[in-house]
Amino acid sequence: MTLTRKGQATRERILEAAAELIAQRGVAGTSTEDVRKAAGIGGSQLYHYFDSKQALIRAVITRQAEAPLVPGQPIMGALDSFDALRAWADAAVEHQERNSGRGDCSLTALAGELGPTDDQAREDLCQAFLRWQSVLHDGLGTMRERGDLRPEANLDELSMALLTALQGGNLLSQTLRTAAPLRASMNAALAYVRSFT
Amino acid sequence: MTLTRKGQATRERILEAAAELIAQRGVAGTSTEDVRKAAGIGGSQLYHYFDSKQALIRAVITRQAEAPLVPGQPIMGALDSFDALRAWADAAVEHQERNSGRGDCSLTALAGELGPTDDQAREDLCQAFLRWQSVLHDGLGTMRERGDLRPEANLDELSMALLTALQGGNLLSQTLRTAAPLRASMNAALAYVRSFT
Known part of the structure; x- marks a missing residue:
């Protein structure tokens, strides 16, 4: 999936929100709905970027690995x-x-x-x-x-x-x-x- | 709670089943219902020993700590x-x-x-x-x-x-x-x- 610059910024915002929530609550205690709210994005938009919680977690791992x-x-x-x-x-x-x-x-x-x-x-x-x-x-x-x-x-x-x-x-x-x-x-x-x- | 010898054996069976399931599925992936079934005990009997999943997990930690x-x-x-x-x-x-x-x-x-x-x-x-x-x-x-x-x-x-x-x-x-x-x-x-x- 190729993202526009705005899309990339949104994706990054989702990953930041997910990493922050996981730090506070753990993987099991973090739902995609929590992440969506924390990132401040609407309805089904999260699924445009990550089609499952697992996909989201894997992207968080990749992001942390690049740190x-x-x-x-x-x-x-x-x-x-x-x-x-x-x-x-x-x-x-x-x-x-x-x-x-x-x-x-x-x-x-x-x-x-x-x-x-x-x-x-x-x-x-x-x-x-x-x-x-x-x-x-x-x-x-x-x-x-x-x-x-x-x-x-x-x-x-x-x-x-x-x-x-x-x-x-x-x-x-x-x-x-x-x-x-x-x-x-x-x-x-x-x-x-x-x-x- | 003082347990009879039989009660102690049942409690130990529950903890063994819980440790085994946690090893396979993780804490988040293990429900008290799974543990009850794996330990082969009936209905509400698990709650006689552990009144919540958290209490069960803490007992597993204590058991592993004594290993x-x-x-x-x-x-x-x-x-x-x-x-x-x-x-x-x-x-x-x-x-x-x-x-x-x-x-x-x-x-x-x-x-x-x-x-x-x-x-x-x-x-x-x-x-x-x-x-x-x-x-x-x-x-x-x-x-x-x-x-x-x-x-x-x-x-x-x-x-x-x-x-x-x-x-x-x-x-x-x-x-x-x-x-x-x-x-x-x-x-x-x-x-x-x-x-x-």
Whole structure:
């Protein structure tokens, strides 16, 4: 479907409203009717853009996946030095400090919330996670080439360790409503990367 | 409410059925009527044990919280040596290898699935996570006293790093349907602990 500029703006408004409602109420607690009202659009217009709740949720996942690795931050440059990784970790912790308990529409939250049977949405989430992992993988690869990391550093494992630290830390931080879990998980993952210098 | 032995068995049967259904369909996709049917009990009998779906979900959380840190394993002894921690990590990875993609009713999954507004259930989850953290904290404390870890090892941070590794690894492994994320996260967390020897 090709959208006019106005159509694109409406679509974006719907997605923003959906992400905000999901952050407050969860996927299950958000109906397409709620989203329609929150976006301030009329009658059947929502179905012009998304023909089902599932289609809407998948579009929210895609939108969140295109966000930078730390929500609320401008898109970061390559994560290809210890300084850049540290800045990324600090930004994630700061974001969590500001937002703990305020609701969350991150992919971490969406991954937990999606029923285990929603295979299409799960596939979208996989793609998003793998894309984020590849950003980390690329950065670590540059560091290894430069000699910051030893040749035996396993880039698959290191990049996955950084990504799981972000997700696990965010999950615990959202539940416990403190940034401490994320701070601990990021410190551990960065120390692990540093152990390969 | 004091239950007879038969009543306790029925209650346990209901909780087992609920955990199984939640693993397959998620919290939102599981109705009390589904649980009643799966547990094979009649009419209003479920409400004798749980007066609402929320009460049932909270009881499932409490039940999962009493399970050992690695589901499917017998309750482990104290995690107070590198060998014990390694065995714990290996058991978690093995469990994930057997179960990836088969549905999950772990606290990781429940933490993601609960709507952000369900404060009582969130409180139960917090207690469960903090109890698990305290098991890890105690074991690390013993290791530090014994001299396996340096005096400056921060037990709060190390125990939280291990717990976030388990949760983040499980979350990514369930989504990606491979044990690789959990293996990476546990390796990183254990290496972090080892860096304090």
